[in-house]
Amino acid sequence: MKFLVCISNVPDTTTKIAFTPDNKEFNKAGVQFVINPWDEYALTRAIELKEAQGAGTVTVLNVGEADTEPNIRKALAIGADDAIRVNAHPKDAFFVAKQIAAIAKDGGYDVILMGKESIDYNGFQVHGMVGELLGIPTVAPAMKLDMSGNTATLEREIEGGKEIVEVNAPFVASCQQPMCEPRIPNMRGIMTARTKPLKVVEPTADAARTEVETFALPPAKQGVKLIPAENAGELIRLLRNEAKVI
Amino acid sequence: MSVLVVVECDGGEVKKSSLEVASYGSQVAQMLGTTATAIAVGEATEANLALLGEQGISKVLYDAEPRLKDFVNGAYTKLIAAAAQKEEAKIIVLANSNIGAAVGSRLSIRLEASIATNVVELPKTDGGKFVVKRGAFSGKAFADVELAGDRKIIAVKKNSIEALHEAGKTAPVESFSAQLTDADFADAPKEVIMQDQAGGVLLPEADLVVSGGRGMKGPENWNLIEDLAKALGAATACSKPVSDVDWRPHHEHVGQTGITVSPNLYIACGISGAIQHLAGVNSSKVIVVINKDPEAPFFKAADYGIVGDVFDVLPKLIAAVKELN
Numbered sequence: 001m002k003f004l005v006c007i008s009n010v011p012d013t014t015t016k017i018a019f020t021p022d023n024k025e026f027n028k029a030g031v032q033f034v035i036n037p038w039d040e041y042a043l044t045r046a047i048e049l050k051e052a053q054g055a056g057t058v059t060v061l062n063v064g065e066a067d068t069e070p071n072i073r074k075a076l077a078i079g080a081d082d083a084i085r086v087n088a089h090p091k092d093a094f095f096v097a098k099q100i101a102a103i104a105k106d107g108g109y110d111v112i113l114m115g116k117e118s119i120d121y122n123g124f125q126v127h128g129m130v131g132e133l134l135g136i137p138t139v140a141p142a143m144k145l146d147m148s149g150n151t152a153t154l155e156r157e158i159e160g161g162k163e164i165v166e167v168n169a170p171f172v173a174s175c176q177q178p179m180c181e182p183r184i185p186n187m188r189g190i191m192t193a194r195t196k197p198l199k200v201v202e203p204t205a206d207a208a209r210t211e212v213e214t215f216a217l218p219p220a221k222q223g224v225k226l227i228p229a230e231n232a233g234e235l236i237r238l239l240r241n242e243a244k245v246i
Numbered sequence: 247m248s249v250l251v252v253v254e255c256d257g258g259e260v261k262k263s264s265l266e267v268a269s270y271g272s273q274v275a276q277m278l279g280t281t282a283t284a285i286a287v288g289e290a291t292e293a294n295l296a297l298l299g300e301q302g303i304s305k306v307l308y309d310a311e312p313r314l315k316d317f318v319n320g321a322y323t324k325l326i327a328a329a330a331q332k333e334e335a336k337i338i339v340l341a342n343s344n345i346g347a348a349v350g351s352r353l354s355i356r357l358e359a360s361i362a363t364n365v366v367e368l369p370k371t372d373g374g375k376f377v378v379k380r381g382a383f384s385g386k387a388f389a390d391v392e393l394a395g396d397r398k399i400i401a402v403k404k405n406s407i408e409a410l411h412e413a414g415k416t417a418p419v420e421s422f423s424a425q426l427t428d429a430d431f432a433d434a435p436k437e438v439i440m441q442d443q444a445g446g447v448l449l450p451e452a453d454l455v456v457s458g459g460r461g462m463k464g465p466e467n468w469n470l471i472e473d474l475a476k477a478l479g480a481a482t483a484c485s486k487p488v489s490d491v492d493w494r495p496h497h498e499h500v501g502q503t504g505i506t507v508s509p510n511l512y513i514a515c516g517i518s519g520a521i522q523h524l525a526g527v528n529s530s531k532v533i534v535v536i537n538k539d540p541e542a543p544f545f546k547a548a549d550y551g552i553v554g555d556v557f558d559v560l561p562k563l564i565a566a567v568k569e570l571n
Contacts, residue, residue, distance in 0.1 A: 013502055013522050017386040026383075037503050093361070094354070119384050119502060123363055128319075128351025137433045138319060140348050143496070156435070157497070158317055158344055159261075160448040163435035177503065178496050209360035213377060213390040218528065224535070224545050229554025233566030235534065238550060240570065243532045245511040246454065246478055 001056040001147070001169065003046040004109035006100055006126070007039040007075055008090065008118045009068040023214045026120065035071050038115025040182035041175040046113050047079040048180060049147050057081045059107065063090045063099045069198065076193035077185030083198040091208035093121070097129030098206040104134060110169040111152070116141040116176040127174035137167045140174035249275040249282040250335035252326055253298065253306075254345055255290035262409070262451055263341045263402075265301055269410040270402050271339040272302025273368055278337070283307060285329040285422070287322055287345070289315045292419045299415035307332075307422035313431050316438050317345050321430040323352045328424035330357060335397075342401040343450070350401050359397035366406035366529075384502045384525035404450070405508040406529070441497055449498060452481035455509045455530075457500060459485040459523075461516020461537060461556055465493040470560040471515060477567040483507065485517045501526035516556045519544025536560070 011017075012032040020027050035043070043060070050056045060075040060083040062068050072083045086099045104112055112134075117124040124140075131138030143162065144155035147169075154173060156163045185193070227235045239246045251271030253264035260268075268284055275282040281304040286295050295306045307329050314321060326349060330338055338353065340346040342364050354361040366388070367379040375392055378400060382389045393400075449455065456475040458468060468482075475482045482498060489499035500507055502525040512530035516537060517523060524547050527533065535548040538555050545551045552559050 011383075013384075013525075016521075017383045019387075093351075097355075120382065122382055122384060124347040125351040125354070125361060125363060128348055129355050132323075132352040132355035138348065138352070139433070141344060156344075158438075159450045161438060161440035163317065164437040164439070165433055165435050167433055177499075209354075209394050210362060211392045211394070213392055215382070216388045216390070218386070218388065221547055221549065224548040224551040226551050226553065229552050229559055232552055232554070232559045232562035233569075235550055235552060236563060236566040236570055239511065239532070239534070243511075243549065245532050246567075 001050070001053060001110045002108065003050060003056065003058045004061055004104055004107065004112045005039070005043045005046045005058060005075070005080065006061045006112070006114040007043065007071070008036045009033050009062065009064050009071050010036045010118050010120045013037060013119065017217065019215045023216065024212065026215070033068070033071060035075060036115050036118045038117060038119070038176055040115070041177060041179045042113035042115055043075055043078060043080065044182045045145055045175060045180045046111070047183070049145070053147070059084060059109070061100060061103055062086070063088055063096045063203070065089055072198060073193050074185060076196045076198070077189040078183050079189060082196055085198065085200050086203050087200050088203035092210045093123045093125040094129060094209045095206055097126045097133060099203055100126065100130050101133035102204050103201070104130065112170070112172045114174050116174045127172050131172040134170070134172070136170045136172060138172040138174070139165050139167060141176045142173040142179065143176060144179055145173055145175070247336045248280050248333045249278070249337045249339065250326075250330050250333050251282055251284045251303065252338065252340040252346065252349070253284050253286050254341060254343065255286055255288035255294070258289055258291045258294060260290070260294055260298065261341070263343060263404040265409040266404065266407045267339050267341050267402050268298050268301035268303050270368065270400070270407045271337070272410065274337055274339065276302070277368070277371060281305075283329070283333045283335070284417070285326055287314060287325070295419045296416040299417035300412050301410050302412065303417045306417050306419045308419055309422050309424060311423070311426060313434060316435055318431050318434045319348050319352065320433050321426050322349050323356065324426060324430050325424040327353055327356050329422060337397075338399045340399070340401050342403045346401045350399050354399050357397050358395070359399045360393040360395045361399040361401070362391050362393055363401040364403050365400050366403050368407070369400070381529065385506060385528050386525055403508060403529075405453070405510070441495070447475070447479065447481040449481040449483055449507065450505060452507070453509050454478050454480035454511045455483050455507055456480045456513045456515065457483035457485065457517060458488060458515045459517030460487050462488070467557070468494070470556070470564070473564050474513070474560055474567065477564055477571065480511070485523050514544055515560060517544060518542045519547060
């Protein structure tokens with residue numbers, strides 16, 4: 001089977017968020033970028049399924065500028081076979097989905113996996129857009145994915161529970177834990193990743209449908225009101241009479 | 247033209263997050279000088295749907311097809327798209343839920359609409375633009391986003407909009423059919439498994455949340471978390487390390503890579519407050535932190551705090567709530 005795994009390049013989860021002086025863009029200065037943590041589930045699960053099938057390929061796809069290549073190489077080191085980078089700034093979810101759909105259509109992939117959402121934009125949209133553009137089912141967010149022949153069995157999280165869903169390839173799934181234990185690259189993987197193919201293609205002519213006008217940080221908290229431990233019951237009184245939340 | 251709101255129902259009731267969505271939609275309709283129609287999905291009763299009038303809804307569409315009781319992406323998308331066509335909806339408002347995101351993203355392509363998820367405020371329409379404020383960077387920032395084009399889809403984050411309640415107002419409920427066929431139910435679930443929730447409160451919908459971290463020392467001590475949650479009518483949650491070692495199930499994990507909650511009250515017990523955990527909770531209205539380490543970073547994000555041992559403090563809190571009740 002041919003797996004296509006879409007990864008995005010995001011600030012490390014411990015990053016303190018700051019913006020450029022005009023508040024239009026995230027300030028990348030001094031920030032470590034990583035593979036989006038949700039996408040790591042998609043990548044590892046694709047590799048596991050390929051290994052279980054004993055045949056097939058895992059292709060990694062990123063829509064990003066040249067500075068994302070270290071993380072694409074990392075994905076190759078983890079075990080993907082080859083990679084494609086669409087050479088463009090990921091303007092919005094629609095733009096990215098159009099790029100993914102164009103590559104997927106060309107490549108004839110059976111299974112398209114990605115993380116639930118990126119931890120920077122938090123859109124949770126690309127999966128559904130790609131599915132709709134290709135006219136194939138989407139399962140999102142998926143907590144479990146097993147394949148038997150052409151048929152996939154997935155657990156889909158719903159508010160307060162889960163659904164067991166069966167779909168036939170081709171399909172799109174957006175992944176989250178506890179799907180698998182994300183792998184980290186080993187030395188052999190890092191060595192072989194250097195020579196694995198990484199193809200750079202130019203984007204389609206699609207325009208974005210949304211534009212960020214400004215970013216802002218949440219208002220700072222006013223400071224914590226401490227209640228002595230020996231008088232803990234006072235907290236409950238404050239929550240009712242002062243904060244009025246219970 | 248009109249505003250279409252998608253209301254999710256469960257066990258006959260309209261979900262609280264959907265009451266907020268309906269209120270958001272009717273206020274947008276008012277801004278634009280039009281009316282808001284609701285399309286209901288899930289298991290609903292006509293009486294409860296009519297009460298959406300209290301949230302300013304003018305009319306409710308409902309398809310009683312029994313297979314729509316459970317979430318089916320293909321069928322829900324077609325149903326809502328058909329309702330949007332019928333109502334000539336320019337704006338579609340839905341909940342920022344797993345259902346809302348799955349359907350909204352597909353609809354945005356089918357209806358050639360721009361879309362924003364995780365929206366926390368009513369739109370700004372100055373100067374002919376349509377701008378919404380949405381959460382980004384896992385709750386660590388907000389972005390004002392301009393939505394282009396003729397049609398727009400907005401997914402509203404739970405607990406960011408006050409639900410309207412105009413007592414006694416009702417809306418007519420009309421039956422509506424999108425002529426769904428078997429093919430639209432191809433991705434219907436084989437099985438739906440609902441979780442056992444302590445005290446019956448679902449975490450994503452909860453107004454009050456009691457959460458435990460590694461400071462609880464082991465799963466055998468979770469009765470303290472559960473007892474406080476029960477006394478308050480709250481849902482229970484946990485930090486990532488706790489679900490990683492299987493003290494608690496994954497669906498209780500709150501944080502950057504777990505679920506994001508925005509309740510009125512979040513009580514963190516024995517959680518230090520790693521930046522990834524804060525990302526999942528920092529849009530809570532009031533945060534209470536109980537930790538024996540006065541240097542725990544969570545205190546900086548808290549409104550109320552108790553520096554003390556959870557095993558000493560929690561029984562006192564449980565007793566105080568019981569006394570108050």
